[in-house]
Amino acid sequence: MVGQRFVQLLDQHPWFQVTAIAASAKSAGKTYEQSVQGRWKLDSAIPEDVKNIVVQDAMDVENFASQVDFIFCAVDMKKDEIKALEEAYAKTGTPVISNNSAHRWTADVPMVIPEINPEHLEVIAAQRKRLGTETGFIAVKPNCSIQSYVPALHALQEFKPKHVVVSTYQAISGAGKNFTDWPEMLDNVIPYIGGEEEKSEQEPLRIWGNVDNGAIVKASEPSITAQCIRVPVTDGHLATVFVSFEKTPTKEEILDRWAQYKGRPQELGLPSAPEQFITYFAEENRPQTGLDRDIERGMGVSAGRLREDSLHDFKFVGLSHNTLRGAAGGAVLIAELLKAEGYIQPKK
Incomplete structure (x- = not known):
């Protein structure tokens, strides 16, 4: 449901455009419309711009990361698996804005409500040093x-x-x-x-x-x-x-x-x-x-x-x-803040 909210909120977004979508291996190879057939939970229709995007395997980290400037992450996996996946993406130099709880207590990962603690983004410098990347990082939103x-x-x-x-x-x-x-x-x-x-x-x-x-x-x-x-x-x-x-x-x-x-x-x-x-x-x-x-x-x-x-x-x-301010919308707002403050840049 959160993934669907992301797709909905990013439709016609003034700053961001959905260019690639990844999910589990069982959805890979299908169009986004096919992958959510019978499982679309929102009242609004699937946005036209994403219907025919072919879903990729989220585990194909290097290939997927090469196609995007940053990613939103909302997955149903074990906590250790989520941590490993998000760090793998960050190490490719790709910022990760996470809706998951796995990294909420990682000491150098900012957990942000943009109106309340934007100064926590300062910790990204230490996280990048730990992960060995100049541009990648993970930022998370808190519980809804x-x-x-x-x-x-x-x-x-x-x-x-x-x-x-x-x-x-x-x-x-x-x-x-x-x-x-x-x-x-x-x-x-x-x-x-x-x-x-x-x-x-x-x-x-x-x-x-x-x-x-x-x-x-x-x-x-x-x-x-x-x-x-x-x-x-x-x-x-x-x-x-x-x-x-x-x-x-x-x-x-x-x-x-x-x-x-x-x-x-x-x-x-x-x-x-x-x-x-x-x-x-x-x-x-x-x-x-x-x-x-x-x-x-x-x-x-x-x-x-x-x-x-x-x-x-x-x-x-x-x-x-809870699914707008508390989930996908809150993560989109974090991404907007990160872009405005220079943490997210287009890849060269």
């Missing part, structure tokens, strides 16, 4: 569910969040499925998603970490505890958040910081960047997954129901589109 609450917390960093309790209510597309694939999810809630709680508790700390001597060192605060629940919605991850601060802000200060927050993508005017990164809804029943996940073309995040809490300082609800 943390996009629903980390931006709202990041905008409040001056007040020093200390303790965070979060529950995420995650769409079935986060598992790469729709209701046809997963009829058991109809009229059902599953209170467990493998590996998600650890990611939700730890990945924000790496996002808020710092670059030190060629490695990213994760932050020590805030402490985060999470529950992650699968709910019967197609797209959109919603989070309920409770937060305590070292310096407690007023509600008005929180709303002001959310409204005013801008990051490097907004400063640069990147093609996929939302104009308003965080949108607050004053209505008591917003944001709603079905109504608000597509805000800013699915690249904005939204918040609502901000109020004081009896145990913590404040509580609120956050929402993000």
Whole structure:
């Protein structure tokens, strides 16, 4: 599903053009249209420009890398296999923007939400030295569910969040499925998603970490505890958040910081960047997954129901589109940032 989102988002992109597609050996030799026949999961049609591209074997690294300036990677393989594949591509001098989790904790691989920690791209120099390449590298995007609450917390960093309790209510597309694939999810809630709680508790700390001597060192605060629940919605991850601060802000200060927050993508005017990164809804029943996940073309995040809490300082609800902001769209935005900052160049 993420691969299909990449194809959709790159159709008519002002900076990037799909020139080659690779997948497993069983898809190699087919046209892209043939390879996804009966498995196309998006509402929009397959873009005309990619229908007749012949799919190649992703394991044919040297040949495939020679045809592209950089690659987006979203594969279903074992973690060690993904690490080896992505490093093999990077060593050919080809930048890799990864949707996979395999390299999220590799010390010299930046894991980036472009509006929050673009300075982590500095670590690429150390990674290139380790891999023995002048132009190749790997950059990854974080877990899709943390996009629903980390931006709202990041905008409040001056007040020093200390303790965070979060529950995420995650769409079935986060598992790469729709209701046809997963009829058991109809009229059902599953209170467990493998590996998600650890990611939700730890990945924000790496996002808020710092670059030190060629490695990213994760932050020590805030402490985060999470529950992650699968709910019967197609797209959109919603989070309920409770937060305590070292310096407690007023509600008005929180709303002001959310409204005013801008990051490097907004400063640069990147093609996929939302104009308003965080949108607050004053209505008591917003944001709603079905109504608000597509805000800013699915690249904005939204918040609502901000109020004081009896145990913590404040509580609120956050929402993000998991396959756009949280997956393929977030990776495309990272690629735009990397190009704008000179990390991705056309191959000679």
